[in-house]
Amino acid sequence: MxxxxxxxxxxxxxxxxxxxxxxxxxxxxxxxxxxxxxxxxxxxxxxxxxxxxxxxxxxxxxxxxxxxxxxxxxxxxxxxxxxxxxxxxxxxxHAYDAFGLPSVDSAYVEACRAPQPKKQFKWSHPAVYFAGLTTDWFFLSSEPKDKVFPVFKRNYEMLCDRVIKGEKLDVPIEKALPAEITTPMTREENKQHLHQLREKLKL
Structure with missing residues (x-):
């Protein structure tokens, strides 16, 4: 040809x-x-x-x-x-395996079972996260499989195509909130803290 x-x-x-x-x-x-x-x-x-x-x-x-x-x-x-x-x-x-992509059935189960917060879950592949996000998490958890799965499958396969074509997908990192609000240290306090840290680390 x-x-x-x-x-x-x-x-x-x-x-x-x-x-x-x-x-x-x-x-x-x-x-x-x-x-x-x-x-x-x-x-x-x-x-x-x-x-x-x-x-x-x-x-x-x-x-x-x-x-x-x-x-x-x-x-x-x-x-x-x-x-x-x-x-x-x-x-x-079955070639999705070569790209680290789970099967659509495995991806669906993973998306349905992943706990909140979704961004912090250890996904098998970012495509699973984005397929769930695009499908809508509430829709995934509240509707029957026969209604949700076709939508998820379409979204997941489109994302898989993008991965196969070389696109890199990254799950956005959710910044953790500080446990407490602190006031900034003064310059002298910073120097003292650094000195204590160096002593502790024997630097």
Whole structure:
């Protein structure tokens, strides 16, 4: 599958983004190196490989392009045989693990069970926090799963796509309030405090 045209006269890769075409070409290059003879037996010439690339692009078009190369690199270390489209798609569906992302079901349970304050909870991944925040914490805790889960799932998958594309998500740190209000020390008091601290630390 060339970036500008298909191998058959009169046909083009119309409908496929340049990013997807590049990703599928990259996937096939990885598979060719990883599976050698198996790959060349399945795709003995350019026409066969281009037809296959078009078919794969059609079935993989709804996955983030950044994910495809990650899966290709991962799959050659796990699968003995050249993967079919179905096998490759299955790996794509479970590839969130490679980015430290829990499954949508695990993320949903985590978001529902996380105690307040949410910002201070140790999240498995920031995407879970932001999915809960976007879905609305009260909505998560007060409505039945069959109503809440589809909304959470959509939000979480959108955030996962952003992570896969390289975006870094950070849970904002909630500043703790001081236990008591204190008046500022004078310059002399500061010097005395510093002296005592140095003596204590033997500096």
């Amino acid at each position: 060339k970036s500008d045209s298909a191998t058959r006269a009169g046909q083009t890769d119309k409908g496929f983004s340049p990013q997807l075409i590049s990703a599928v070409n990259g996937v096939f290059e990885v598979l060719a190196v990883g599976y050698g003879n198996q790959y060349h037996a399945a795709y003995p010439n350019a026409e066969q490989s281009n037809l296959a690339k078009r078919l794969w692009a059609k079935h993989l078009s709804h996955y983030p392009v950044n994910l495809l190369m990650k899966v290709a690199d991962d799959i050659i270390g796990k699968e003995t045989f050249l993967p079919s489209i179905a096998k490759f798609k299955s790996h794509c569906d």
